[in-house]
């Protein structure tokens with residue numbers, strides 16, 4: 528709540544207040560340098576807020592006994608690459624959090640690393656490192672999961688796997704909070720979005736509502752008799768914009784009405800298609816003024832410009848549904 532972080536003069540996070548709800552995947556979006564990683568680090572007590580606080584079940588992360596049983600996080604997968612084997616790495620984490628060692632085998636199996644469990648993680652590929660990081664996050668069977676750019680550098684199979692894992696975790700009633708740069712991936716994974724720019728909250732809304740509010744919807748028409756179609760539309764008081772390739776675009780008129788008008792005048796249509804901007808377009812539209820650096824011809828960074836950040840109704844804290852329940856075997860069974 529009111530989460531703020533200054534690094535010297537730099538305001539990395541600026542009065543952020545929002546709640547992440549259980550049972551759905553919440554995407555955490557923002558341009559480079561928006562403050563996503565800093566926010567996640569403050570949730571985990573790895574960075575101290577300059578002002579404000581993060582509460583998990585009403586407590587600070589550092590006040591949680593055996594925190595891995597409450598919150599599992601993947602922040603920097605590379606951070607755990609080392610001389611220890613995957614199994615050993617997980618075993619150390621399990622011991623320090625009062626987690627039985629049988630759970631180590633469970634999570635290794637879950638992320639598909641059983642066959643390399645005793646290999647040193649130093650030699651792991653990026654994808655294997657991500658899987659090991661996710662195994663660590665799942666170790667305590669936590670109700671809250673937080674992933675910072677989990678699909679970075681993964682191949683399509685790995686991305687597909689992570690997408691389904693997150694959806695399954697959310698379907699089990701867990702709170703899943705995930706940041707990503709891949710808009711197309713977020714569009715497939717997240718139901719709710721928290722968008723920040725320059726440390727400030729820009730949107731806290733459902734995916735569908737976000738796209739609806741920040742993008743344009745229109746109808747594209749094509750006709751072999753474009754001039755007559757333009758004439759019919761004009762007489763009906765409808766403005767159409769001409770596009771390259773002979774297409775016309777009409778805003779604010781349902782496709783059904785346009786089709787009926789054309790039919791009434793026997794104008795042949797080759798295309799009559801409602802168009803909705805993608806999440807990527809909606810994101811670019813919203814964050815245009817909150818981008819730290821824009822590329823330009825000279826290659827030098829220039830300060831953000833365009834629309835000012837648009838604040839959206841703030842909310843409260845991080846909640847993970849019911850407090851931690853039994854060990855993972857139960858939910859593993861549910862997955863299979």
Ligand SMILES: Nc1ncnc2c1ncn2[C@@H]1O[C@H](COP(=O)(O)OP(=O)(O)OP(=O)(O)O)[C@@H](O)[C@H]1O
Pocket residue numbers: 534537538539557558559560561562563564565566
């Ligand atoms: N330790 C630090 N010292 C100084 N400035 C920092 C530090 N950590 C982050 N920052 C600055 O704070 C801002 C937010 O950084 P942060 O890494 O949280 O953004 P992000 O949204 O995760 O970015 P990205 O998507 O590029 O990973 C950036 O301007 C960054 O340069």
